[in-house]
Amino acid sequence: MANTELIAKLSNAFGVSGYEEEVRNILKEEIKGFVDRIEIDSLGNLIALKNMQANGPKVMLNAHMDEVGLIVDHIDENGFLGFKKVGGIDDRVLAGKRVLVGKSKVPGVIGIKAIHLQSAEEVKNTIPSKNLYIDIGAKSKEEAEKIAPPGTPVMFKTEFETLKKGIHIGKAFDDRLGCALIVDLLKENYNLPIIALFSVQEEIGLRGAATGAYQYTPDISITLEGTISADLPEVKDHLKCTRLGKGPVITIKDSGTITDHALREKLISLAKRQKIPYQFKQLLAGGTDAYRIQISKGGAKVLTVAVPVRYIHSPVSLFYEEDYDNTLKLIKRFIKTLS
Amino acid sequence: MDIEILKKLIHAFGPSSKEESVKKVIKQSIRKKQGMEIFEDKFGNLVVHVKGNGPKLMIASHMDQIGVMVTDIDKNGFLRIGEVGGIRKSFLVGQKLLFENGVEGFVYYEDKESQWEVKEQKIEKFFVDIGAKNRNDAKKLVGIGTQGIYKPTFYENNGRVIAPALDDRIGCFIGIEVLNSINSRKLHFDLYFVFTVQEEIGVKGAKTSSYEITPDYGIAIDVTDSGDMPETTPVALSLGKGAAIKVIDAGMISSREVKDSLIKTAEKNKIPYQLEIITAGTTDAYAMQITKAGVQTGAISIPTRYIHTPGETIDMDDVKNVIKLIKKYVEK
Numbered sequence: 231m232a233n234t235e236l237i238a239k240l241s242n243a244f245g246v247s248g249y250e251e252e253v254r255n256i257l258k259e260e261i262k263g264f265v266d267r268i269e270i271d272s273l274g275n276l277i278a279l280k281n282m283q284a285n286g287p288k289v290m291l292n293a294h295m296d297e298v299g300l301i302v303d304h305i306d307e308n309g310f311l312g313f314k315k316v317g318g319i320d321d322r323v324l325a326g327k328r329v330l331v332g333k334s335k336v337p338g339v340i341g342i343k344a345i346h347l348q349s350a351e352e353v354k355n356t357i358p359s360k361n362l363y364i365d366i367g368a369k370s371k372e373e374a375e376k377i378a379p380p381g382t383p384v385m386f387k388t389e390f391e392t393l394k395k396g397i398h399i400g401k402a403f404d405d406r407l408g409c410a411l412i413v414d415l416l417k418e419n420y421n422l423p424i425i426a427l428f429s430v431q432e433e434i435g436l437r438g439a440a441t442g443a444y445q446y447t448p449d450i451s452i453t454l455e456g457t458i459s460a461d462l463p464e465v466k467d468h469l470k471c472t473r474l475g476k477g478p479v480i481t482i483k484d485s486g487t488i489t490d491h492a493l494r495e496k497l498i499s500l501a502k503r504q505k506i507p508y509q510f511k512q513l514l515a516g517g518t519d520a521y522r523i524q525i526s527k528g529g530a531k532v533l534t535v536a537v538p539v540r541y542i543h544s545p546v547s548l549f550y551e552e553d554y555d556n557t558l559k560l561i562k563r564f565i566k567t568l569s
Numbered sequence: 570m571d572i573e574i575l576k577k578l579i580h581a582f583g584p585s586s587k588e589e590s591v592k593k594v595i596k597q598s599i600r601k602k603q604g605m606e607i608f609e610d611k612f613g614n615l616v617v618h619v620k621g622n623g624p625k626l627m628i629a630s631h632m633d634q635i636g637v638m639v640t641d642i643d644k645n646g647f648l649r650i651g652e653v654g655g656i657r658k659s660f661l662v663g664q665k666l667l668f669e670n671g672v673e674g675f676v677y678y679e680d681k682e683s684q685w686e687v688k689e690q691k692i693e694k695f696f697v698d699i700g701a702k703n704r705n706d707a708k709k710l711v712g713i714g715t716q717g718i719y720k721p722t723f724y725e726n727n728g729r730v731i732a733p734a735l736d737d738r739i740g741c742f743i744g745i746e747v748l749n750s751i752n753s754r755k756l757h758f759d760l761y762f763v764f765t766v767q768e769e770i771g772v773k774g775a776k777t778s779s780y781e782i783t784p785d786y787g788i789a790i791d792v793t794d795s796g797d798m799p800e801t802t803p804v805a806l807s808l809g810k811g812a813a814i815k816v817i818d819a820g821m822i823s824s825r826e827v828k829d830s831l832i833k834t835a836e837k838n839k840i841p842y843q844l845e846i847i848t849a850g851t852t853d854a855y856a857m858q859i860t861k862a863g864v865q866t867g868a869i870s871i872p873t874r875y876i877h878t879p880g881e882t883i884d885m886d887d888v889k890n891v892i893k894l895i896k897k898y899v900e901k
Contacts, residue, residue, distance in 0.1 A: 468641035468649040469693060482714035483638055483653065488586040488770065510713040512640045514651035521771075529612035529777035 231555040234398065236260065237410045238390035241400035244333060246299030246383040247316050247434045250274055252333070253295040257409060257428055264416045265426065275442040276428040278416065286422030286569045290448035290530070291415055291561075292439065292519050293408025293455065294432030297401065298543050300329065300384040302364070309368030311338070311378055313359070317433030321359045323544040328387035331366055331378045337387060338366035386545035396551040403549050404542040405432065408454035411537075414558050421569040429519055436486075439519035443526035450493065450531050450568060452561060453520040456549065457481075457511065457536035469513065472538035474550045477507030478557040481534035486517030487524055490531040497533060497564055506560045511536070535561060570889060572725070574598045574745055578738040579723050582669060584636025584653050584716045585770045588613065591632040591741065595764055598745045604753045612777040615764040617748055621756030626899065627784035627864075628747075628760070629775050629853040630740030630791065631768030634733070635877055636718040637666065639697075639711050646701030648674065651692060653716060654769030658690040660878045665720040666697060672710045673720060674699040719879040728885045729808070735881040737768065739871050739888060740790040746892045747899075755900040758786070765853055775853035779860040786827060786865045787857035788898075790891065792881070793818075793845050793870035804847060806872040808884040811841030812891040815868035820851025821858050827867030831898060838897045840890050845870050869894060 236256075245253040254276045258268060265278040276295070282288075298317030305311055311331070325342040340362050345353065364384065368374035378384075390400035412426050425446045429438030443451070457479050459472040472479045480497065481489055501508045520532040537554050541547040574594070583591035592615050601607065604620040615632070635654035642648055652658075666674045674697040678687050688694075697717075701707035719733040732738075744762050751760075761782050765774030768791075779787065793813050796804030806813055814831045815823050835842040845868075858866035869891050874882040 468643065483586075483651065486771070488653075488767070491586065512713060514638065514640065525771075525773050525776045527777070528610070528781045529773075 240406035247296040250295040278426040280424040287449035290451040292427040309374035310363040404456040407456040439522035443523040451523040453534040455536035456539040459538040471513040486521035585633040588632040623757040624785035626758035646707040648697040666717040668717040733879040772856040775856035789852040789854035789868040791852040792873035795872040813845040813870035820855030823867040824865040
């Protein structure tokens with residue numbers, strides 16, 4: 231059911247916070263013909279409207295287009311690029327990784343001294359990102375400056391790949407899976423007004439959602455995400471947060487929001503009736519655009535539903551297609567119960 | 570003052586987003602009078618509008634309290650929990666919790682490496698025993714997402730009250746007392762008393778309600794720190810020395826107009842007051858002040874010992890003075 235071709239395209243696209251154009255262009259093409267109106271607001275959010283004249287609660291479907299990445303902040307005399315992180319990245323996943331620099335996607339590598347030259351002490355410690363650099367093969371400061379002046383965004387170089395049937399790896403599943411879900415959802419017909427908000431700059435402070443929800447304040451909001459799963463061998467059960475293969479993750483509370491109790495109960499009873507598997511997010515960590523939308527103007531009723539993803543905010547993450555399919559099925563049917 | 574109402578408010582279950590029981594006590598306790606309209610807004614705030622001639626004044630007290638939420642139930646029936654609001658984890662072990670459906674639990678800690686002592690103040694190291702024999706047994710009593718609070722207790726001695734959730738049930742109590750005793754014909758404000766939701770997790774109810782009401786003036790009624798315990802963090806506030814008129818906290822500098830006029834009101838009416846200058850914590854006033862194009866906002870606080878523990882302690886004399894100050898401020 232999942233449109234893996236679209237997910238692959240979105241996953242491979244460049245979309246570090248503040249530089250979401252490539253993702254936005256893909257989405258715009260995909261939803262054309264399925265919505266009545268497409269807008270791009272001043273921050274760069276892609277907003278699509280469908281059936282705005284219809285009766286019933288205004289429903290906002292939202293997902294963020296941006297991904298965590300890096301930004302070049304200085305160039306040393308030999309042409310190595312120093313950088314800062316954009317969004318939450320664990321320093322330990324950086325060294326030795328391939329990256330693409332700038333929108334023209336110049337390949338590079340985050341360098342590290344070979345192990346032969348490292349002291350026992352050095353090997354034990356994580357190299358802080360401020361001491362790492364990107365090597366794009368430039369031989370001088372001048373050469374590097376032409377290709378990647380300070381301010382150039384950088385993303386991980388990761389190609390979408392299918393490990394085996396229904397299990398995929400790639401980057402930025404947080405939150406390109408949410409974007410793909412909305413594309414799939416917009417292809418359906420509903421009897422109520424739908425606002426699709428593909429937001430910018432979520433990873434650095436939920437910024438796009440603040441303006442998007444101000445412009446089109448909904449009655450009900452469903453935030454679609456690719457969320458944390460620590461479904462890993464060394465993690466104790468109560469710290470796994472979510473589990474792959476167990477269905478859509480329904481958030482009760484995260485660090486920013488308690489979702490609407492009545493609306494969530496409605497969603498859960500639908501899942502039970504339709505025999506669609508679901509699970510709860512079992513750690514109260516992380517925040518989503520729902521935070522902004524819930525308190526926009528006089529407030530909105532919000533839900534957050536996500537596909538569980540392992541290794542988010544790293545160069546490569548992993549998800550099960552069945553979780554995507556079940557999320558799509560559940561939300562599609564849920565929207566129809568709202569009219 | 571009707572202390573029985575305060576007792577009821579303390580015993581009402583109301584962690585953030587589950588304020589219904591508190592709302593019920595408030596609705597039952599307010600004596601409706603002419604010109605008074607009571608309604609719930611779409612975010613769940615309880616709004617009491619008392620029509621008056623003059624600028625719009627919004628006063629806010631929050632109904633919610635800090636608490637916990639069940640995040641996991643293991644095969645032996647132990648619960649894991651997450652925090653709802655600013656739980657001070659050094660006070661969590663050894664506490665009795667009350668969950669939404671009356672289930673009680675005792676909080677303990679993974680003490681394998683520290684024999685009977687709490688080593689790391691990390692919420693994931695704590696667990697709750699609800700007397701369940703196994704997962705299925707526990708699941709009959711609670712589920713993932715069930716919320717809990719410190720088990721309510723109420724103790725009064727010579728005007729001092731010790732209870733959990735005085736933050737901010739005392740503000741709700743003050744609201745009820747003010748609304749039951751003001752003379753609406755004497756009001757020189759168009760008064761909106763808002764009992765807000767979800768203050769402890771980000772002053773949310775105050776954000777949405779002040780957006781809807783768009784007041785000219787705003788005042789939050791909430792607890793603040795007291796500095797009169799042995800060897801404690803220095804704060805220039807004490808129990809029993811009067812209403813605390815806020816000058817500054819971590820989220821807001823009070824509007825000079827509101828602050829000065831509160832001081833003037835206190836002095837004119839010989840109401841004991843103290844000035845609140847603190848650097849940690851904030852209130853619903855923070856949200857009100859920056860709503861839309863801005864609201865002239867201040868706050869009146871009740872000095873409170875041990876905030877966000879089960880033993881919050883206040884002096885009812887201060888409460889009496891806060892009530893008097895608000896009444897004199899809103900009446901001609």
